Amino acid sequence: MAKTSYEDLLVYFNGDFVPWAEATIHVYSPAVKYGAGVFEGIRGYWSDADEHMHLFRVADHLRRLEYSQKMMRFDRIVTADEFTAPLQELIRRNGFRESVHIRPTVYVDGTGESAAQGPVGVFIVAIPRGTPKHVHKGCRVQVSSWQRSPDLAMPSRVKANANYNNSRFAAIQAKVDGYDAALMLNARGQVSEGPGMCIFMVRGGVPTTPSVTSNILESITRATLIDLLRDRLGLTSVEREIDRSELYDAEEAFFCGTLWEITPIIEFDGIPVGDGTVGPVTKELQRAYFDLVMGVAPDPHGWRTTL
Numbered sequence: 001m002a003k004t005s006y007e008d009l010l011v012y013f014n015g016d017f018v019p020w021a022e023a024t025i026h027v028y029s030p031a032v033k034y035g036a037g038v039f040e041g042i043r044g045y046w047s048d049a050d051e052h053m054h055l056f057r058v059a060d061h062l063r064r065l066e067y068s069q070k071m072m073r074f075d076r077i078v079t080a081d082e083f084t085a086p087l088q089e090l091i092r093r094n095g096f097r098e099s100v101h102i103r104p105t106v107y108v109d110g111t112g113e114s115a116a117q118g119p120v121g122v123f124i125v126a127i128p129r130g131t132p133k134h135v136h137k138g139c140r141v142q143v144s145s146w147q148r149s150p151d152l153a154m155p156s157r158v159k160a161n162a163n164y165n166n167s168r169f170a171a172i173q174a175k176v177d178g179y180d181a182a183l184m185l186n187a188r189g190q191v192s193e194g195p196g197m198c199i200f201m202v203r204g205g206v207p208t209t210p211s212v213t214s215n216i217l218e219s220i221t222r223a224t225l226i227d228l229l230r231d232r233l234g235l236t237s238v239e240r241e242i243d244r245s246e247l248y249d250a251e252e253a254f255f256c257g258t259l260w261e262i263t264p265i266i267e268f269d270g271i272p273v274g275d276g277t278v279g280p281v282t283k284e285l286q287r288a289y290f291d292l293v294m295g296v297a298p299d300p301h302g303w304r305t306t307l
């Protein structure tokens with residue numbers, strides 16, 4: 001049966017599976033005061049066809065979570081191995097029969113100040129989560145006047161909770177100005193990423209995405225799509241710096257990420273991308289991606305964990 005209320009869910013919280021209402025953190029913790037935490041977002045795809053949950057690239061997400069903790073210099077690193085069993089057990093105990101979003105988090109507990117390195121706490125939340133809103137018809141994007149934070153200030157490749165304040169400025173501006181989503185440039189004025197997703201454009205037939213040194217989170221979906229474009233569509237992607245003015249000349253563009261999956265972009269700043277509808281490369285890539293994550297296509301890299 002589909003879960004309807006978060007209150008019905010169990011949360012993995014510092015070693016126990018507890019009711020939703022009991023998974024709380026003290027108001028004076030560095031996690032609350034300074035956003036001192038790192039997290040991951042992982043999807044689990046429920047397949048009605050085979051009645052299984054397919055988790056996508058869990059090991060890669062948990063490896064990135066280790067890196068984020070190291071960069072934040074937490075006094076204890078919660079390893080991928082430590083997370084694996086409770087994460088799977090959480091899915092089983094909640095009895096999900098629908099697709100989910102899973103958020104493993106490591107945070108600084110206690111009463112310290114902004115440089116406190118511990119004690120660290122751990123939780124994993126999993127909630128029902130379906131397809132994003134604009135995945136079929138595409139979204140209208142504003143190139144934000146807010147910049148993606150530079151590597152020397154708040155490195156985007158660290159998936160730290162506090163980084164999302166930078167995302168927030170751009171996302172709210174886009175919403176208030178009547179767009180569906182924001183795209184940020186970096187301090188060098190080149191295309192970086194959206195508030196919670198990376199970007200590709202197809203320009204001159206070439207799938208092109210900002211390089212990992214463009215102040216982006218090193219997106220696991222982005223890496224997956226580079227593979228699928230090559231292996232399933234026969235297209236070699238280019239990772240390079242992208243100028244803003246190139247966006248307006250692209251035949252196609254799309255956001256990608258665990259949450260955004262492959263969300264087509266049909267306008268930048270009111271200017272249609274291509275003919276203003278979802279293009280053929282984007283559509284074919286969506287098919288390849290959803291077949292892979294849903295357990296339909298072969299999984300040559302062993303990216304799926306089937307529960």
Ligand SMILES: Cc1ncc(COP(=O)(O)O)c(C=O)c1O
Pocket residue numbers: 041193194195196197198216217218219220221222256257258259
């Ligand atoms: C800022 C940001 N960029 C990109 C992404 C995409 O990363 P991934 O594909 O690993 O989910 C995310 C998270 O989904 C994100 O929060």
